[in-house]
Amino acid sequence: MKTVTVFGGSGFVGRYVVQKLAKAGWRVKVAVRYPLETKSLKPMGNIGQIAPVGVSILDYNEVLGAIQGSQAVINLVGILFERGQQTFEKVHIHGADNVARACKEAKVKRLIHMSALGADTDSPSQYAWSKGAGEKHVKKYFSNVTIIRPSVIFGPEDDFFNRFASMAVYSPCLPAVGGGETKFQPVYVCDVAEFIVRCLDDPSTKGKVYELGGPEVYTLREIMEYTLDTIGKNRLLVPLPFAVARFMGLFGQYLPKPPVTPDQVTLLKKDNILGPRAKGLQALGVRPTHLETVVPGYLARYR
Numbered sequence: 001m002k003t004v005t006v007f008g009g010s011g012f013v014g015r016y017v018v019q020k021l022a023k024a025g026w027r028v029k030v031a032v033r034y035p036l037e038t039k040s041l042k043p044m045g046n047i048g049q050i051a052p053v054g055v056s057i058l059d060y061n062e063v064l065g066a067i068q069g070s071q072a073v074i075n076l077v078g079i080l081f082e083r084g085q086q087t088f089e090k091v092h093i094h095g096a097d098n099v100a101r102a103c104k105e106a107k108v109k110r111l112i113h114m115s116a117l118g119a120d121t122d123s124p125s126q127y128a129w130s131k132g133a134g135e136k137h138v139k140k141y142f143s144n145v146t147i148i149r150p151s152v153i154f155g156p157e158d159d160f161f162n163r164f165a166s167m168a169v170y171s172p173c174l175p176a177v178g179g180g181e182t183k184f185q186p187v188y189v190c191d192v193a194e195f196i197v198r199c200l201d202d203p204s205t206k207g208k209v210y211e212l213g214g215p216e217v218y219t220l221r222e223i224m225e226y227t228l229d230t231i232g233k234n235r236l237l238v239p240l241p242f243a244v245a246r247f248m249g250l251f252g253q254y255l256p257k258p259p260v261t262p263d264q265v266t267l268l269k270k271d272n273i274l275g276p277r278a279k280g281l282q283a284l285g286v287r288p289t290h291l292e293t294v295v296p297g298y299l300a301r302y303r
């Protein structure tokens with residue numbers, strides 16, 4: 001049985017990837033800092049097929065140990081805001097560097113690296129800058145890496161539709177940052193996971209960059225209106241200028257789960273949609289799922 005190590009396998013995207021890998025017959029090592037939190041993953045495979053490994057991506061020797069014996073490695077580790085040791089630079093650059101360097105040393109055949117749409121070393125956003133720099137570091141050690149850049153990902157455990165819906169439950173109004181004009185191309189988590197698993201079996205994906213988006217482009221305002229409509233709530237959408245949102249983010253960023261950070265406000269100034277010549281889900285025959293077929297199901301609990 002072929003073995004794959006999945007860094008970040010306990011996260012939102014990781015759980016779907018692990019499940020699909022197990023179904024496809026892979027033995028899966030789930031490399032995360034808190035392996036006890038992967039208990040729910042084990043029943044997704046046969047006995048012994050899914051094995052948690054305690055690893056910080058920031059420690060090269062631990063990373064190297066976790067990939068020993070694996071033919072393939074998938075790095076899904078990422079953060080949306082910084083906390084203590086978990087900075088963008090450390091996680092998205094040094095962590096990614098550790099994984100690629102270890103893959104080279106251990107002669108791993110395939111590496112899939114999860115980046116993000118908008119990754120760019122010239123970006124004023126620290127998140128997008130570090131994702132761009134991470135890609136460069138990974139390519140330096142592993143030129144055949146397959147890089148995945150998704151737009152915002154939706155699914156039952158997402159932090160996007162769920163966030164707007166839960167805000168609407170308690171608040172009489174919702175803030176539309178920058179007037180809600182930023183465009184997104186939300187992509188379904190199962191489609192992203194399916195695409196990643198297909199990459200492993202398709203040598204033509206080596207050394208390529210794929211941008212993944214759903215079938216439709218929406219503005220932030222349209223997404224918020226759709227969420228409110230779906231959960232049957234009538235709430236005021238209040239346009240919030242970027243400068244005001246950034247100011248609020250300066251204080252909010254220290255909350256355990258920040259509603260918005262100054263860096264996220266910077267990110268919102270740029271549309272998050274696929275380029276005109278992007279190789280998307282269809283490149284590997286994955287048909288993009290319309291959000292209307294999935295989102296109402298998991299937002300029903302907010303009605």
Ligand SMILES: NC(=O)c1ccc[n+]([C@@H]2O[C@H](COP(=O)([O-])OP(=O)(O)OC[C@H]3O[C@@H](n4cnc5c(N)ncnc54)[C@H](OP(=O)(O)O)[C@@H]3O)[C@@H](O)[C@H]2O)c1
Nearest residue numbers: 008010011012013032033034056057076077078116152153
């Ligand atoms: N969700 C989206 O809308 C979206 C959009 C574009 C790109 N992405 C990218 O897709 C990837 C997966 O996103 P996600 O939404 O699934 O994130 P997530 O739910 O926050 O999961 C992150 C995973 O990374 C692990 N992790 C964090 N720090 C680590 C460290 N130092 N060492 C080892 N593991 C660590 C976490 O496990 P522990 O905390 O247990 O270690 C967790 O398994 C990320 O790279 C993200 O940037 C996501």
